[in-house]
Amino acid sequence: MTNETLTNLVSDMATGAIRVVDLSVPLDENTQVIGLPEEFEQSPGFKLERISQYDDKGPAWYWNKISCGEHTGTHFDAPGHWVTGKDYNDGYTDTIAPEKLIAAANVIDVSKESAEDADYVLTADKVKAWEAEHGAIEAGTWVLMRTDWSKRTGADFLNIDENGSHCPGPSPDCIEYLVKERDVLGFGVETVGTDAGQGFHFDPPLPAHTLMHGNNKLGLASLTNLDQLPPKGAVIVTPPLKIVNGSGSPLRVIALAP
């Protein structure tokens, strides 16, 4: 029982006609996580505790215990993460249809704009201009916002001052357009969360959470290596851990790219 496309997938990977690109950041105690205003409960970062390492606790084997918040490092936002998406039966990490875990990606490069303005906001007009150049965004595909933010290290990544975090993100009209006019699968970013650092001041606040999840759409945060993908033509694999009733999950995101 064979399918020619799957046969070609294996052979194109072998020849290098299809590249495999890791879009995930490493997980250790230095992996950066979002911080919330102090009146809210915080999400813990990644922690690893050794169980044994070829020693009297396990002479032939090495293994660890791990712990973290579901939204740590490169991670998946399920619709149920947000109150607007809480009633979708297929909106949690264990109930999302497997077919949604592999899909084409549109990569919108706003890395120059983001370098000039840490509060850069991606608008619907900018998306339409990108479509005029690269072609329309198809239903059921990912939109990935390339900001090169993943190249930032240390405090420059969260980029916090007395007014909060300053990171680029989408405008309400951008998300509205992607959801209503384009019926996308979800929205992914290189920053710590899918919304702009100042997105709580938007109307509605945090549109990538409020509107995307309110329409049963997905999110991806803390992606890296988006500069290795073409504007169109890549397929990304985004399989969250199958946490029962999970709101999201750290995950390994892999791209298949021309």
Place this chain on the structure above:
Amino acid sequence: MTNETLTNLVSDMATGAIRVVDLSVPLDENTQVIGLPEEFEQSPGFKLERISQYDDKGPAWYWNKISCGEHTGTHFDAPGHWVTGKDYNDGYTDTIAPEKLIAAANVIDVSKESAEDADYVLTADKVKAWEAEHGAIEAGTWVLMRTDWSKRTGADFLNIDENGSHCPGPSPDCIEYLVKERDVLGFGVETVGTDAGQGFHFDPPLPAHTLMHGNNKLGLASLTNLDQLPPKGAVIVTPPLKIVNGSGSPLRVIALAP
């Protein structure tokens, strides 16, 4: 920039010519994990703690903290999990080449044999008989041992008596053959670990660990839905979390099947 195979992948998924099959078990407090003799340190099961759920700890959002051993539920065994594989620089969850995370799968059905004998051992001869029927196992592909063990629930899954666990697994000569004659990518099973329940009595003991990892090969345990895959023709995606120096990881395994 396009690749015809990737274009076809998306369209074949849309038409159903390619099915997406979830090979992963749910993660919650009931997810079964391996138990070791009491002189060794145990690996903890999956635990989830709520951070907030649309309440005063986070009015618009729901999220949890998770913790578990790296080898919990459907999980990935990296070569460094075993002492025989500890010196491979590319043998840990963060250093394995991304190209190894998507590959073709050979599914060897020994479900009838396993139903008749819980200590059923898959031998090299049995693999050769399977190859005579279905074609040779290619280098760089997965061998998945279908036992229908994932259909077992409760105590029947670990199947422990006074002599330890009784679950099917591979013989030393089977693993030797797959490594030396076939140069496979790895070996995957539906049981809690890649070796037979009585595999510590084999020579060498625990061949799927000792020999596979000793040759920089991978493992997958606690798979499910292998009965939905053809003997040949499926491609599986096996992306572990990018844990720095991780010995393995719970993961979501997704198959693309004709």
